[in-house]
Amino acid sequence: MISINFLLDIAIILLSTKALGLITKKVHMPQVVGALLAGIIFGPAMLNLVHETEFISNLSELGVIVLMFAAGIETDIKELKKCGKASFIIALIGVIVPLLGGYIVASVYTGDWGISNLASPAFLRNVFIGVILTATSVSITVETLQELGKLKTSSGTAIMGAAVIDDIMGIVILTIITGTADSNVNLAVVLLKIAAFFVFAGICGFIFYKAFNWLCITQGQKRRIPIMAFVFCLLLAFISEEWFGVADITGAYAAGIVLANTIHSKYISQKFEVVSYMLLSPIFFAAVGLKITVTSMDKNMIIFTGVLLLVAVLTKVIGCGLGAKMCGYSKDESLKIGIGMISRGEVALIVANKGASVGLMEDKFFAPIILIVIITTLVTPILLKIVYSKKNYKHNEPTGIAI
Secondary structure, eight states: OOOOHHHHHHHHHHHHHHHHHHHHHHTTOOHHHHHHHHHHHHSTTTTOOOOOOHHHHHHHHHHHHHHHHHHHHTOOHHHHHHHHHHHHHHHHHHHHHHHHHHHHHHHHHHTOOOTTOTTSHHHHHHHHHHHHHHOOOOHHHHHHHHHHTOTTSHHHHHHHHHHHHHHHHHHHHHHHHHHTSSTTSOHHHHHHHHHHHHHHHHHHHHHHHHHHHHHHHHHOSOTHHHHHHHHHHHHHHHHHHHTTOOOHHHHHHHHHHHHTTSTTHHHHHHHHHHHIIIIIHHHHHHHHHHTOOGGGOOHHHHHHHHHHHHHHHHHHHHHHHHHHHHTTOOHHHHHHHHHHTOOOHHHHHHHHHHHHHTTSSOGGGHHHHHHHHHHHHHHHHHHHHHHHTOTTOOSSOOOOOOO
């Protein structure tokens, strides 16, 4: 007889994530923080009422696929083009600096730099900590800038564009690292597979885009439209991992981008928001919290967490700020852009979860990563309000040098 304990687990997860999400929202924090806390409080770290089972793990994987698919649908391609090369440079340096910073911190902590063999597990695990730090979750920044009325300023537009490119770069790096986790895999082959996947996704995406728009015109806003979109997402996610060795979330994100400019993209997004909000997202975020154990936070790990947090904040401010400065933004604007990219949010959790599934990150590192997500999510709006409320701020910001 099949155990029905999963029903109780899901009930506890949904109720606790919602309750704590509302509490965090009351104190002007993102509800994702509450969902993470729910997993920590009701998981092995504290009350020990819910555990990570295979069923919850599978639902969590589906949840992250839906999250990445939704992120792809919400990608504003026109906004991305508007920022152009400046956003690319900001994102590029904003990825390289945290990547190096995370690798150095992890290498010092483990005592093994792994430089002698770039395909060694030690090197890849250290690099993966850096990969997590490259992530940027711009949602909290967008909410703050909208509240301040600064979203459409040049610095606000640059943050938006750089965050999108940042995510794409992060996914590509994640795919490379996860692809080389197997010692029998050749790096050149991995890169070739990645290139082949994007060619395949581009061709399939173009065909599906045309067919899907025709379907939308002939069928209208019917329930079969989101179902077809979800089928495309799942197929591309499966093909990316099974055929090309590319992370399934990359396929899901690519599927979302394909559908971003279709006729009923907003309609599809609304339908997926319901599915994600009611079931999949709470389970994913809670499942991340379930991985945390109190025994993993010893003295050395606490020091590691503090150093990694400092590096996480400074590398984004310095990296993205330097990129903005190179593109002609003023010192004040560059600081705003750098601060706007600090928040890691759900993107870092998605990357961390994926790395853990392929053996690139030990469970003991989940507590530091979650603390970094929570703290960077909290400090970003505070710092943004400070830098945007300076008396010398001018409403009409210069737009940087066109490069």
